[in-house]
Amino acid sequence: MPATSEASPDVVVIGAGLAGLACALDLLRGGLRVRVVEASDGVGGRMRSDRHEGFTIDRGFQVFNTSYPQVRRRLSLPDLKLRPFTAGVVVHTERGNLRFTDPTRSPRRLAELLPGRLASARDLLALGLLSARDVIGPVGPLKRADDRTTWTALSAAGFSEEFIEQFFRPFLSGVFLEDELETSSRFFHLVWRSLGRGTLCLPASGIGAVPAQLAAGLPGGALSLECPVDRLTDDGVLLTSGGEIAARAVVVATGPAPAASLLPGLSVPASRTVTTYYHATDGPSPLPEPILLTDSARRFLNTCVLSEVQPGYAPAGRRLIATSVLGDDQPGREALLRAALAEAYDTGTDGWELLTVRTVGDALPAMPPPQPLSRTAAVGGGRYVCGDHRTTGSVQGALASGTRAARTVLRDLAASI
Numbered sequence: 092m093p094a095t096s097e098a099s100p101d102v103v104v105i106g107a108g109l110a111g112l113a114c115a116l117d118l119l120r121g122g123l124r125v126r127v128v129e130a131s132d133g134v135g136g137r138m139r140s141d142r143h144e145g146f147t148i149d150r151g152f153q154v155f156n157t158s159y160p161q162v163r164r165r166l167s168l169p170d171l172k173l174r175p176f177t178a179g180v181v182v183h184t185e186r187g188n189l190r191f192t193d194p195t196r197s198p199r200r201l202a203e204l205l206p207g208r209l210a211s212a213r214d215l216l217a218l219g220l221l222s223a224r225d226v227i228g229p230v231g232p233l234k235r236a237d238d239r240t241t242w243t244a245l246s247a248a249g250f251s252e253e254f255i256e257q258f259f260r261p262f263l264s265g266v267f268l269e270d271e272l273e274t275s276s277r278f279f280h281l282v283w284r285s286l287g288r289g290t291l292c293l294p295a296s297g298i299g300a301v302p303a304q305l306a307a308g309l310p311g312g313a314l315s316l317e318c319p320v321d322r323l324t325d326d327g328v329l330l331t332s333g334g335e336i337a338a339r340a341v342v343v344a345t346g347p348a349p350a351a352s353l354l355p356g357l358s359v360p361a362s363r364t365v366t367t368y369y370h371a372t373d374g375p376s377p378l379p380e381p382i383l384l385t386d387s388a389r390r391f392l393n394t395c396v397l398s399e400v401q402p403g404y405a406p407a408g409r410r411l412i413a414t415s416v417l418g419d420d421q422p423g424r425e426a427l428l429r430a431a432l433a434e435a436y437d438t439g440t441d442g443w444e445l446l447t448v449r450t451v452g453d454a455l456p457a458m459p460p461p462q463p464l465s466r467t468a469a470v471g472g473g474r475y476v477c478g479d480h481r482t483t484g485s486v487q488g489a490l491a492s493g494t495r496a497a498r499t500v501l502r503d504l505a506a507s508i
Contacts, residue, residue: 106136
């Protein structure tokens with residue numbers, strides 16, 4: 092990669108999340124001088140991990156999907172030391188906990204799908220047809236299909252209301268971060284495709300290892316941490332510290348609120364908020380398997396014993412449980428959640444230690460139909476924008492948005508020479 096001149100970059104990228112890092116790397120490969128400025132003390136944006144009392148704490152429960160094209164293009168998966176979740180889910184219902192696993196990956200668990208447990212014969216047939224189209228078929232028709240709410244699409248696909256309420260709503264609420272199934276059906280079908288084609292995993296050192304690996308590809312001097320931007324100028328960016336960086340182009344690769352502040356008039360979607368409670372216990376694992384547990388009563392989005400997925404997330408002899416809920420933390424909410432977890436895990440939770448609570452405000456953009464799968468990167472006047480709020484809210488979406496922004500910048504700067 093070319094050396095980066097700190098004094099006179101061609102492009103300033105504001106934000107070192109996935110979109111900003113992908114954009115910067117592609118600009119560097121295109122022969123431009125790039126400076127990445129990040130307001131916080133580390134890369135990754137919302138995709139970060141911390142060490143807390145010997146535990147690995149991701150900033151909100153996140154999973155890593157190996158099927159995304161941008162992931163396969165940009166990352167060395169062996170270096171992440173990934174370990175998988177079970178390809179399925181345990182649903183807590185009034186009838187107890189019911190398992191629903193992918194029979195193509197766990198044929199020995201086929202009996203769990205027998206009609207009368209969680210799904211009827213009609214629902215299993217509808218699921219097979221849906222999965223065949225979404226997972227095996229070409230992606231083009233999914234992107235071009237008429238857009239509607241996910242609830243409408245599932246009903247039209249032949250699923251019973253009971254199965255939607257018992258399985259799809261609790262599971263997809265944790266994916267969409269909304270529990271009305273009002274998210275774009277286009278996005279749902281793309282998510283279902285990625286789930287069927289990939290494996291959900293966690294890196295050994297936490298989800299923050301993903302952006303860290305990308306950032307390691309930047310040359311020395313290209314990245315400045317704790318370097319917030321006050322505003323854009325005619326010549327580049329003005330830092331909060333008072334310094335100014337001149338550049339031919341500026342890419343705003345922040346979350347939606349900062350992007351709208353730096354680029355007045357930019358339209359940004361509403362955002363979903365999620366809060367994750369991290370509990371620890373010294374006792375036996377409440378669920379000795381790396382699998383998600385959802386709740387048909389919708390008292391929480393999902394819960395998981397993270398140390399069953401990656402043992403290094405917890406000190407030896409201890410267990411780490413992550414449970415996510417919609418919205419902010421509120422007084423008394425953890426006590427109610429603890430009672431719901433005792434019921435769902437069928438174990439006492441009074442002795443569980445609350446390690447920490449993490450709330451993520453702009454965790455995911457709202458994606459009601461009709462939902463464009465991408466938005467233009469160029470804002471005008473040498474200014475550009477990227478991020479998951481410019482596309483579908485996912486790792487793939489963020490990386491693809493950064494890729495698109497870099498391609499646009501390279502085209503425009505080449506045309507201006």
